Amino acid sequence: MRMDRRARGAGGRPRLRGLRAGAQPSSAGVRRRAAALTVWCGVGLLVLALRLFDIQVLHGPALAGAENGESVRTVSVPAQRGEIVDRHGSVLAVSEAAATIWTDPKQISDKPAAASALARVLALTQPAILQLLEVPGSQYAVLERGATAAQGRAVQALALPGVYVQPTTVRVYPKGYFLGHVLGFVGANGQGLSGVEYTYNSALAGRNGQVLERVSAWGTPLPLPPLAQRPVVPGLTLELTIDGGLQRDLQDQIEAAVAATHASAAYGIVMRPSDGAILAATSWPTFDPNHFSDVPPAVWDNTVWGTDLVPGSVFKPITTSAALETGVVSPSTPFFDPGFITVDGVTLHNFTNLERQTTFARALDESANVVFAHVGLRIGLTRFYQYLHAFGLFGPTGVDVPGEQLDILRPQNLATPLTLAEESFGESVEVTPISLIDALSVVANGGLLVQPHFARALLTPGGRVVRRFPTHVVRRVISPQVAATIRQMMIGVINNGTGNRGFIPCYDAAGKTGTSNIYANGRTTNHFIASFTEFAPASHPAAIVLVMIVNPQGWFNVPWFTEGGEVAAPVAQAVLSDALHLLGVPPHCTTNNLSVPLPGTPGTTALNLDMVPMPAIVNLTPAQARATAAAAGLSLSVAGHGPRILHQDPPAGATVQKWTTTFGFTSSQALLPSAFVRVPDLRGETIAQATAALAGVGLGIDIHGVGKAVVQDPAGGDLAAPGSGVSVTFGTAGG
Secondary structure, X not given: OOOOHHHEOHHHOEOOOOOOOOOOOOHHHHHXXXXXXXXXXXXXXXXXXXXXXXXXXXXXXXXXXXXXXEEEEEEEEOOOOOOEEOOOOOEEEEEEEEEEEEEOHHHOOOHHHHHHHHHOOOOOOHHHHHHHHOOXXXXXXXXXXXXXXXXXXXXXXXXXXXXXEEEEEEEEOOOOOOOHHHHOOEOOOOOEOOHHHHXXXXXXXXXXXXXXXXXXXXXXXXXXXXXXXXXXXXXXXXXXXXXXXXXXXXXXXXXXXXXXXXXXXXXXXXXXXXXXXXXXXXXXXXXXXXXXXXXXXXXXXXXXXXXXXXXXXXXXXXXXXXXXXXXXXXXXXXXXXXXXXXXXXXXXXXXXXXXXXXXXXXXXXXXXXXXXXHHHHHHOHHHHXXXXXXXXXXXXXXXXXXXXXXXXEOOHHHOOHHHHHHHHOOOOEEEOHHHHHHHHHXXXXXXXXXXXXXXXXXXXXXXXXXXXXXXXXXXXXXXXXXXXXXXXXXXXXXXXXXXXXXXXXXXXXXXXXXXXXXXXOOEEEEEEEEEEEEEEOOOOOOXXXXXXXXXXXXXXXXXXXXXXXXXXXXXXXXXXXXXXHHOOOOOOOOOOOOOOXXXXXXXXXXXXXXXXXXXOOOOOOHHHHHHHHHHOOOEEEEEOOOOOOOEEEOOOOOEEEOOOEEEEEOOOOOOOOOOOEEOOOOOXXXXXXXXXXHHHOOOEEEEEEOOEEEEEEOOOOOEEOOOOEEEEEEXXXXX
C-alpha cells in the first residue's frame, strides 16, 4: 500500500498536528487536560456515590424486602381542614377525624364471616356488606366513607385480611341550618363547593402529607416504620365578620315573618356601612350544610347575592342622591301630586293615591311614586344611568362568595322615558339584596361605596393572625353634604312617614319602605315584595339592615298587611335594635326620638307630615268606629262581623299620619286568641325593660315621658295583633 508521505515525517513517524516536526507538547496543555480528566472522574464518582446511597440507605430496606415479596407504596395523609369561626371565635365549621373502610375482596377467603364481623362495627347490615364483597372480579370495594374514627379503630382491631382503613376527615357544621348559604359545604373529596368554603378553599385545605410505607406483595401494610414522609400542613382558620348572636336573631326574625305571612321567600342582611363587614345574612328557604344533598340545588342558590328582586320604593334614596347631587331639586322643592302621571301613554300611580301639595322631602316620607317619576325625568336618562353605575349597581359588588348574580337593568340605548320614570321609584329594575344594601350604604357612609365582605382574618390553628382583610373603598359617589341631607330626610320616613314601625326609642333611625310588584309573563300580578331598610344612629350609622319578604299573604292572616312598612319594617326594627345593643352603641334620648313626634313639637324635624292621635274605638259599633276614625282624618278597616270593636290597631293615643288605614277587629269572625298575643303588664318597668318585654312577644312601643311605666294602652292582659304597638307613658308613680 502506498503511504501518504505528507502525513509522515522523517523516519516515517506520524507528525503531531499543530507542532513542528520534532517538537513536544507544552506542559500547560498537559496540565489542562489532566485537570479536566480529574474533574470528570470526580463527577462520575459523586453520581455513583449518590446512587449507591439512594439504593442502599433510602431504598435498601425496600429492595431487600423485595427478595421476600415486599414492595413500597406512597400513602397520602390528609391535612386537617381549618375551622370557620365567627368574629367572636364561635366555631361554625370544623373537621373531625373519620375513616374510609375499603376492601380487596379477592384477599378475603371467608366472605360471610368477614361480613358478619364488619356488620357488628359498621352501620351496614351483613347482607349489604356481603353483596359488596361478592361482586365478581372486584379488587376494590368501599364499605363506608365518613365512618367515625372509633369505627376505624374497631375495624383495624379485627385484623381481617383484605380489609383496610384509610384515615380521613369529615366536615361538620355544629349549628346546623345556621348560616348555611354563607358557609357553603364541601364535597366527598374534601374540596369546598360553595360559600366561603369554596372561596377560601386553598387556605382552609392546608397541604396533605405523604408516607412511603412497606407493604407485602399482596398490598397488605407491614408493621414496620415508614421509609420516608412529607409532613402535613394543617389548614388555616377562617374568621368571618359575622356576629353569631346577631345572625341568630336575624334568622329567627326572618323565619317568624315567613311563618306569620306565609311568604314564599325572604332575605335579610345586616352590614357595617363604614367598612362593608357583613354582620349577618340569611335567606329563606335555607338548608343544613351537614345534609346539603337533601335539598334541590335551587335552594343552594337562594342567596342574598344570587337572587334578583324588584326593589320598589326602597330604591328611592338612590334616586334622591342623584337628584340632590345634580341639583335638579332640593328637599324643599314644591310639587303638586295629583296621584298619577302619564308617560309614553302609560299612566303610573302612587301605591296609595294622594292628591295634594307637597315637597320633595315629604314625597320621600310618603313614598310618592308620581313625584319621583317627575324627578327622574328631570335628572335625565344619561345622568340617571351614570349614577346607577356609580352606586355599583348592575356590576359585581365583589362580595367574597361564589355565584354572585348581576342586577338586571334595561340597556340605556333601549330605555325610554317610561323606563326612566319607573326606574326612578324602583320598578323595571331587579337587584340582588347584597347589591342593594351596598348601594344604600353609600348614603349611610357619607357618600363612599365600599366592597362588602364576609372574611375578617386568616389565622393559624394556634390563633396567630396570618392575614387581615382590609376595607376596600371603591369610590366616592356623592358628597358628604348630600349624604347627610338624605339621612335627615330618611329620619322623616320613620318619624313622620310610611316607616313608623321602624321607630327605635332613643335612637335617631333613618329608613325607607318599599312595596314592589311581582311580574309574571311580562305583566304585573297582585303579589308583592315587601321591603324595608334602616340604619342608626343616623348621624354616624353603626349598622344598616335590609329586609325583603317575597309574596307575603298578610300578617297573621290579615290579608291587607302586605306592605313593606307593615311586614318588613317590624323585622328590621327588631334586628337593628339588637344590633345597636350588641355593637355597644349607647342610646341617646332626645325630644325627637323618645316617641314619634306630633306636628309642631319644638326641636323636631322640619319634615313633619300631618300627624294625628289615633282615637279610641274599642266598644264602638263598626259604624261608630268608622265615623270616629273619619273625624280624625283616618280610614278604618273592620275585620269580622261582630257588633262591636274588641281590638284596634294602632292603639288609642298612638301618633298616626293622616289618611292612614287603621284597623278594628270585632268578635265572632275576627282573628282572636290564636293570632293575637297577650300584652304584658309593664307597670313599674323602665323604658329598656318595657321595650324588651314587648319585643319578646312581637309588639312595638310608643314611648311618652321618662322614668318608669305608669300607664299603658292596651292594658296588661289585653290581646294585641302581632307587630302592633303599645302606648306607654313613663314617669314617677303617683306624680
